[in-house]
Amino acid sequence: MVTIEWAALSAADLPAIAALARRCAAHDGGLPATTSESFLGRRYTAGPAVGAFSEGRLVACGAVRPVGAVSAATGLVDPDHRGRGLGSGLLDRLTDTADATGTAGSVRVEVESVTPQAHELFLARGYRQTFAEDVFRRDLTAPLPAAPLPPEVTVEEWSPDTEEDFYQAYSASFADRPGFPGWSREEWIDWLVDDEFQPGCSLVARDGETAVGFVTCVEEFLVQVGAVPAWRRRGLARALAVAALGRMRAAGATQVFLDVNVNNPASAALFRGLGFELIARRARYE
Ligand SMILES: CC(C)(COP(=O)(O)OP(=O)(O)OC[C@H]1O[C@@H](n2cnc3c(N)ncnc32)[C@H](O)[C@@H]1OP(=O)(O)O)[C@@H](O)C(=O)NCCC(=O)NCCS
Known part of the structure; x- marks a missing residue:
């Protein structure tokens, strides 16, 4: 006993x-x-x-x-x-x-x-469960698939000059997600940027003057990726994610993690297709 x-x-x-x-x-x-x-x-x-x-x-x-x-x-x-x-x-x-x-x-x-x-x-x-998200991991020592950007799109890293484009791309991509908080630019940046933020691995995509997609990363973690509705299913998010993962690897990372809400099957399919594996489910109960 x-x-x-x-x-x-x-x-x-x-x-x-x-x-x-x-x-x-x-x-x-x-x-x-x-x-x-x-x-x-x-x-x-x-x-x-x-x-x-x-x-x-x-x-x-x-x-x-x-x-x-x-x-x-x-x-x-x-x-x-x-x-x-x-x-x-x-x-x-x-x-x-x-x-x-x-x-x-x-x-x-x-x-x-x-x-x-x-x-x-x-x-x-x-x-009762009020929130759940799956945690995925990918080995960055394994090769990344080829995922070219659509030819009309240009990308830039995070900088004071591109913050507004990132925010526009974030707002337009995430507005249709359940529970979208409707943050101001300052609130979103405050939530996102800390000591571990990786501006050189965070990219915004533009078609001409319009921000059409983005990806943001902190150390060993892909935080968000989004494509505006008019640009979906054209390989934009996949190309941005692969470009960010390549930059993380070049910066020395050997693995990367991310969370996907259980109500987001499109995102889960995107990352499973890039070789991410489920390692846990985080959840809240009230
Ligand atoms: C999820 C999201 C980023 C996908 O962007 P996208 O540019 O349309 O994705 P891609 O065209 O690169 O698709 C890559 C793969 O993802 C999967 N996928 C994308 N959208 C999908 C959908 N609506 N349903 C099922 N699978 C989907 C597919 O496997 C797709 O490959 P395929 O087109 O060869 O079948 C986009 O729908 C979005 O911005 N959603 C709102 C924000 C969000 O949920 N972001 C992810 C959480 S951080």
């Missing part, structure tokens, strides 16, 4: 949380970046966090943090300790904590790699 002891966690536990996150990612798949101490620190030190220990080893952990009016919960269970009630015990603790600390808003559970068992557990506890 294994004894489990639950205890509150602090920032000093981050190395053990990161080690547990790596064991989970090795088993379940998922983005490597979600196992870094900086990523986990944002989730595990912004509110109450709890851990389950077996013989001194952290085998499950979870945390609740405020995100606007919502209490956002996240958790991990060691692959070697599943099927023993740790996940349901953790979810009930996190739900109680969120109910006690939250405002009148709802409780949201965020999962980086959801297993079928976890999905069933959330539904059984009255949660």
Whole structure:
């Protein structure tokens, strides 16, 4: 009989949380970046966090943090300790904590790699899935397919001079996506550009003066690709994606990741056709 002891966690536990996150990612798949101490620190030190220990080893952990009016919960269970009630015990603790600390808003559970068992557990506890996206990975050491740009199109990298064209291409391509936020140029750039942004791997396509497509990248990650409606199914997004991947490889990347919302089969088909493989499903439940 294994004894489990639950205890509150602090920032000093981050190395053990990161080690547990790596064991989970090795088993379940998922983005490597979600196992870094900086990523986990944002989730595990912004509110109450709890851990389950077996013989001194952290085998499950979870945390609740405020995100606007919502209490956002996240958790991990060691692959070697599943099927023993740790996940349901953790979810009930996190739900109680969120109910006690939250405002009148709802409780949201965020999962980086959801297993079928976890999905069933959330539904059984009255949660419903409100968001899901698939995480794909491509080996950049494998050859890229030839994907020429349509001859009438010219491309340019991201720079202060091309930001407006990028924004026009983004707005026109994404306006028909469900949940399009309608951001201003400043809001979109603020969301997109950080220390890891790669302006030299981000391209905007123009037909004459009109921006007709774009692709944006951060380190080892393709963030967005879009073609305006009048330019779809002519190989534009494929050509932009392949050009960006070639630039990432030239800059030293050996692999690249991206997310595709489960409601976007066109995008999934585009990237599967370029050799991307599914590695995980990220999801939110409320
Ligand atoms: C998804 C999107 C980028 C595709 O752009 P595009 O220039 O039309 O794509 P391409 O012509 O290069 O198509 C390449 C492949 O993608 C797949 N594809 C593209 N559109 C598709 C659709 N509507 N349905 C099914 N597959 C589709 C196909 O496999 C296609 O190859 P094929 O034409 O040889 O069959 C475009 O529809 C778009 O901008 N959508 C809104 C923004 C978005 O969802 N971006 C992706 C998430 S970041």
